[in-house]
Amino acid sequence: MNPLRPLGAAFLNFLEAAGRLTLFALNGLSHCFRPPFYPRLIGRQMIDIGYYSLPVVGLTTLFAGMVLALQSYTGFARFSAEGAIPNVVVLSLTRELGPVLAGLMIAGRIGAAMAAEIGTMRVTEQIDALETLSTNPFKYLVAPRLIAGTTMMPLLVLIGDVIGVFGGYLVSVYKLGFNQITYIQNTWNFLEFQDVFSGLVKAAVFGLLVALMGCYHGYNSRGGAQGVGTATTNAVVSASILILIANYMITELFFAQ
Amino acid sequence: MTRTATAPVQASPKIAMRNVKKAFGSKVVLDGFDLDVMPGESVVIIGGSGTGKSVSLKCILGLLNPDSGEIDIDGQPILGLSKQDRDAVNAKIGMLFQNAALFDSISVWENVAFTLVQGEGMARSKARDIAMEKLGQVGLSAEIGERNPAQLSGGMRKRVGLARAIAGDPDIIFFDEPTTGLDPIMGHIIDKLIVKCVREVGATALTITHDMASARRIADRVTMLYKGKNIWTDRIEKLDSSGNPYVHQFVNGLAEGPIDLPILKN
Numbered sequence: 001m002n003p004l005r006p007l008g009a010a011f012l013n014f015l016e017a018a019g020r021l022t023l024f025a026l027n028g029l030s031h032c033f034r035p036p037f038y039p040r041l042i043g044r045q046m047i048d049i050g051y052y053s054l055p056v057v058g059l060t061t062l063f064a065g066m067v068l069a070l071q072s073y074t075g076f077a078r079f080s081a082e083g084a085i086p087n088v089v090v091l092s093l094t095r096e097l098g099p100v101l102a103g104l105m106i107a108g109r110i111g112a113a114m115a116a117e118i119g120t121m122r123v124t125e126q127i128d129a130l131e132t133l134s135t136n137p138f139k140y141l142v143a144p145r146l147i148a149g150t151t152m153m154p155l156l157v158l159i160g161d162v163i164g165v166f167g168g169y170l171v172s173v174y175k176l177g178f179n180q181i182t183y184i185q186n187t188w189n190f191l192e193f194q195d196v197f198s199g200l201v202k203a204a205v206f207g208l209l210v211a212l213m214g215c216y217h218g219y220n221s222r223g224g225a226q227g228v229g230t231a232t233t234n235a236v237v238s239a240s241i242l243i244l245i246a247n248y249m250i251t252e253l254f255f256a257q
Numbered sequence: 258m259t260r261t262a263t264a265p266v267q268a269s270p271k272i273a274m275r276n277v278k279k280a281f282g283s284k285v286v287l288d289g290f291d292l293d294v295m296p297g298e299s300v301v302i303i304g305g306s307g308t309g310k311s312v313s314l315k316c317i318l319g320l321l322n323p324d325s326g327e328i329d330i331d332g333q334p335i336l337g338l339s340k341q342d343r344d345a346v347n348a349k350i351g352m353l354f355q356n357a358a359l360f361d362s363i364s365v366w367e368n369v370a371f372t373l374v375q376g377e378g379m380a381r382s383k384a385r386d387i388a389m390e391k392l393g394q395v396g397l398s399a400e401i402g403e404r405n406p407a408q409l410s411g412g413m414r415k416r417v418g419l420a421r422a423i424a425g426d427p428d429i430i431f432f433d434e435p436t437t438g439l440d441p442i443m444g445h446i447i448d449k450l451i452v453k454c455v456r457e458v459g460a461t462a463l464t465i466t467h468d469m470a471s472a473r474r475i476a477d478r479v480t481m482l483y484k485g486k487n488i489w490t491d492r493i494e495k496l497d498s499s500g501n502p503y504v505h506q507f508v509n510g511l512a513e514g515p516i517d518l519p520i521l522k523n
Contacts, residue, residue: 007502036375036378046503107397117362121360124356124358125354125355125356126358126359126360126361128315128318128320128354129352129358129360130360130361131318131319132320132346132347132350132351133316133343133347133372133375133421133425134347134348134372134375134376135371135372135375135376136340140375176415185369211400224515255438
């Protein structure tokens with residue numbers, strides 16, 4: 001057998017999957033802008049993604065901010081650059097760690113739940129039932145999740161940024177002996193609009209990716225409980241990888257000279 | 258069921274399937290399936306598991322696209338319709354799924370009122386009243402209507418599924434193995450409900466089942482599906498005198514006979 005064959009087959013499979021996913025995404029997105037809309041469903045997803053994820057995202061960013069302050073202190077103290085800690089904390093959080101950590105946590109929490117719920121609906125014929133009841137599953141299931149994911153993630157990340165900076169402040173002030181006012185001043189003075197804005201753009205993209213992966217893998221799941229399990233795993237793994245790839249690309253877009 | 262008098266003899270068929278073929282990869286499931294269902298008639302498709310019974314229903318509903326053939330509803334070809342026209346056709350059809358396929362994220366009455374609220378944009382309070390009335394028709398109380406589908410027993414779920422199927426006053430109702438998973442008594446009760454509801458709504462019914470007791474109670478006419486084709490179609494009274502060895506074996510559940518079961522070859 002030609003040794004290149006499996007390689008070609010894998011590549012073709014990849015292209016096929018990419019095409020399917022693109023069509024799915026376009027279909028789902030187009031329904032976000034075409035009536036009828038389902039405000040109740042959108043609202044429920046928003047509460048689920050935005051409100052109930054707050055503890056997870058808050059804790060994650062709090063400890064990220066704390067460890068950043070501690071770790072950069074041990075490094076920076078070697079060449080007396082402790083003064084840069086507030087800047088390091090706030091820039092790392094708003095630009096990178098806030099959106100990426102929140103995105104990964106949301107991928108685990110929300111992406112998995114979406115894939116499991118929609119996947120179960122698929123294998124128990126509930127999606128077929130939707131179609132026979134003249135309701136488009138893309139409108140009813142996919143669009144509300146895409147809308148909620150894209151709009152709630154920036155809010156979550158914004159709150160996460162504040163909590164993370166507070167974590168850095170706690171460690172710096174109460175453990176490392178920083179002056180409270182100087183710390184906050186330094187944080188504020190070096191922060192630019194673009195730092196926060198780029199983080200929020202990332203958050204919106206990550207939210208969309210998580211919701212899209214959850215819906216896509218759930219919608220296409222096959223074959224009972226095992227199929228739903230596979231769909232859930234795939235949703236989380238693919239969302240996490242896409243988040244890291246998209247993170248690099250958006251950073252390149254905003255900050256590359 | 259004795260609804261022969263109400264079924265017009267000369268009318269054109271409500272549902273017509275002509276030479277419908279469907280294959281999944283190399284596995285041919287429907288291989289030239291033909292079926293006429295007259296208005297107001299109740300037709301039952303019988304056949305073993307995996308003979309393509311569900312596939313035939315899914316082709317009519319547009320959940321699957323046949324590879325070739327023709328399907329008409331009310332004389333109108335429905336294959337290749339736009340999404341919008343397809344929805345208009347589906348609005349005439351109600352379906353009771355095998356495991357009821359209730360939406361478990363909403364309450365029982367919201368399930369029943371689903372088409373009314375989502376499809377027709379009816380106010381929730383009015384839709385709720387209609388849903389409760391439909392639940393009453395299938396013998397469920399208003400208290401059940403407030404519950405979550407996950408809290409219901411199998412028989413209750415079937416009833417709710419039936420109430421949802423008839424809620425939009427459909428012209429056509431499909432039943433996918435309505436008695437599967439129920440005890441014989443509950444199966445009998447569901448059959449009686451089906452007959453009653455179909456008659457009240459005045460609908461045309463198409464049922465797939467392998468429960469012969471159920472088929473005898475529901476059907477005006479029976480067609481047997483074997484290897485993707487209908488090998489026998491006649492009135493239900495002729496079921497025991499079909500003279501067809503395949504039908505004879507199936508109806509009587511005989512292990513020996515012409516039906517080719519892959520499992521027996523081993």
